[in-house]
Amino acid sequence: MKLAFSPCPNDTFIFHAWVHGLVEGAPVPEVTYADVDVTNTRALTGEFDVVKVSFAALPWLRDGYELLPCGGALGRGCGPLVLTRQPSSPEKLAGATVAVPGERTTAYLLFRLWSQGFAPANIRVVPFAEIMPGVASGRFDAGLVIHEARFTYQDHGLSMLEDLGDWWERETGHPIPLGAILARKGLDTDAIAGWIRASLAHAWANPLDSAAYVAEHAQELSADVTRQHIELYVNEFSADLGEAGRAAVETLLGRAASAGLVPG
Template sequence: MKLAFSPCPNDTFVFHAWVHGLIPGAPDVDVTFADVDVTNTAALAGEFDVVKVSYAALPWLRDKYRLLTAGGALGHGCGPLVLTRDHRDPADLAGATVAVPGERTTAYLLFRLWSQGFAPGDIKVVPFDQIMPGVAAGRFDAGLVIHEARFTYRDHGLTMLADLGEWWEAETGHPIPLGAILAKRELDHEAVTGWIRASVEHAWRDPSASAEYVAAHAQEMSPEVTRQHIELYVNEFTADLGAAGHAAIDTLLTRAAAAGLVPAE
């Protein structure tokens, strides 16, 4: 089975047990590690059986995939950040050059919803690990960051202009939908969900079992940042989206469709 997810600590933590044959009944997997902007595009061609994508990409993928209720990233206090080199007013972004991690990322969708009153100028799609250095060097006026950048942006001498997660939660009362796990429509979705949920539960029972695997793919993160990353992005919604998770997703995509930013369901 072809499985694709990011090398970020939350994903390697979640999928470690399945990848390493520790889940009874789960098939062997051929793993591809890729940033979410890459998987968003690859999923359009149906390249993977099970794949981690942005919730913002879901409207373009429903013909080939179904959303699973386990393994994804959704939560509180975990949203993308808008960073600049100095303090400024959000309205100053009108006409500015902003680096974003992908056109169909949830981060960029949240940014577009948030910034509707002061449309930025030039949007540059940049690999997420190059955004903070680019803002610090003055190549971009602002950067939209995700993942562990929440914990490390001060190390680059940057200032947080806005926390789009805080904005979203205050605006809607819902948790923040970030990364979705999809499976091809022809698969047994109940079985795949069960394997992923079992992998999550295995990781929680024995966090040390995945430590070497997580560290090997953590892109030179410190152990402390790795720990914070997992604690923030692997939570109760990772085991089961539940009613609150589904409501958050529906709200995001309904608002985005009403604004003409994604196709209507």
């Protein structure tokens, strides 16, 4: 079974037990580690059996994949940030060069929904790791960041123009749907969801078991940032989307479709 997810601490924490053969009845998968912008694109080929993607990419993947009810990333207070070198305002983004981590990321979809009332910016898609250094050096006027950047952006001397998660929660009252776990159609999705939940349960019950694996893939994050990352992005929605999670996804994609930003 081919499994793909990011090297971020929340994903490696959740999938550690499954990847290491600690989930009874689950096949040990062949793992691909890739940032979500990469999996959003590669999932279009159908090469993965189970894959982590952005919720924003779902409209392009529904023919080949089913959404699983667990393993993803939703929550509150965990949304993407718009950063600048100096304190600024949304109006100043008109004509500015803004670096974003991917065209079909939830972060960029939230940015597009938020910025509909402003004059357009010049968008540059760049690898996530280049965004904060690029803003700090003046290569970009602003940057859209995700993941652990909310804990580290001040280390780069940057200012937060907008917390798009706070904006989303004020606008809708819903949690922020960031990352989804999909399974290729035709597979036993109930079984796969059970393996993911068992892997997550093992991680919560035995947090030290996954520590070395998480650190290995954490891209030089400090232990404290890694811990904060897991605590923020691995939560009750990781175990089950539930009605609240599904409502958040439907609201996000419904609004985006109405605005012509994604297929209906």
